[in-house]
Amino acid sequence: MRKYEVLRAVVILQAVCMVVLTVVVIVKVWPGNERQLGSQPPANVGSEEDPADSAGVDASEQDDGRRIVARVGKDTITAAELQGELYKQYGEATLRSLMVRRVIDLEAEGSELSITADEQTRELARMVEGYESESRYYEVMLEQLGMSKEQVLEDLRYRLLMEKMIIRSVHITDEEVDRYIADHPEEFEARTQLHLQWIMTESLKEANSVLELLADGEEFALLARTYSVDAFTADAGGDLGLIDVDDPFYNAEILETASRLQIAEMAGPIKVDGGYAVIRLIERQTTTAMSGRKLHDAVRKQLALAQGDSLAELEDALLGKYDATKLE
Structure with a gap:
């Protein structure tokens, strides 16, 4: 799968998660906090109603759209305003994502395509390769993308289904596979990658000050x-x-220093172009070299995906095939 298409899929899924999370916050967190703290819902801007008159009104008793979810001075933000803004920003992408998943299910059913447990296990093993464990992989997905284990597995199933749909009509010969492997040996060698954060400062003094704040427990991302x-x-x-x-x-000293770090360990200051850097190792990923049938199958699939339709083209084709229409 092309990298930009993977990124696009992740961004859409993040948008879905954000909308769902916001609804949870609106429905459960805010009313719950108000009852727990015993506070009164703020009066609407411009209202002449005495706050004391609404002392016994619980926010959960208000109409859903009028529920107050935030207050800025005397001004308020309602659930309807929040939902409207979320829809403007993410509604189109989220709705398309939901529609695409529906038509994928229809196409899979009509074409008798499915993902076996073995196929999912093999692909998951490839994704997890380089992480300390499968559980650590799920932790990283949750930390970085906000995706639960169930969401990761569901996203994997849809991706594998779409790949099957793309490559089912593409034929790749053994000669094409062998030629690609011979021309691109570097793609299949074992390699190690470092996932890093850094804070770049203009002076050594500033970098040392950052290190002191980190030593005091300050969050790296916030300081960055x-x-x-x-x-x-x-x-x-x-x-x-x-x-x-x-x-x-990349700066050779940064990479050399980072390669010696343990996960979550920090180092610096390191002299770089334009100043000094403090670094932190988030993750170390090591992939093993592929060979034999595993290598040939992976290359065949890679070449087929490159020659087939893009994910966006497949989505558009399926939406048209199943007459998926957005209703105003």
Whole structure:
């Protein structure tokens, strides 16, 4: 699967999770907190009603859309306003995602396509490879993407189904597979990648101050957003993503230092172009070299996916085939 398509799928799934989470917050957290604290729902802006007159009104008794979920000074934000804003930002993508999953199920049923337990296990093993354990992989997915184990497995099932639909009409010969392996040996070698965060400062003094704050228990991501001068990563908490241990485009001292760190361990200051860096190792992923039938099957699938329709094209085709229509 092409990388940009994987990212697109993850972003859509995150949007779905965000909407669901927000509904949970609206329905359960806010009313529960108000009852627990014994506070009164704030009066609407411009209302002349005496706050004392509504002392006994519980927010949960209000109409769902008028329920107050936040207060800013004398102003209020209602559930309807929040839901409307969420729909404007994520509604289209979320609705499309739901429709796509429905038509995938219909196509799978009509074409008698399914994902066996063995296929899911093999793909999951590939995804988990390089993590300390399968449970650690699920922890990382929850921490970084907000996806539960059940959501990860469900997303995996849909992805494998879509891949089957894409490659079912694409024929790749043994000669094409062998030629690709011979031309791209570096793709199938064992490799180690480091998932890093960093905080870049202009001076050594600032870097040491950051280290002192970290030693006092301050959160790395928060300090990165506050103090890092790297505009490309500061807003993301200093996240540099996965980097090959021998990547020639990254500071060699940073990679050498990071390769010796334990998970969650920090180091610095390290001199870099433009200042000094403090780094933290989030994850170390090590993949093993593939060979034999496993290698040929993986390359055949990779070539078929490259020659077949893109995920977006498949989605559009299925939505059209099953007359999926958004109702205004």
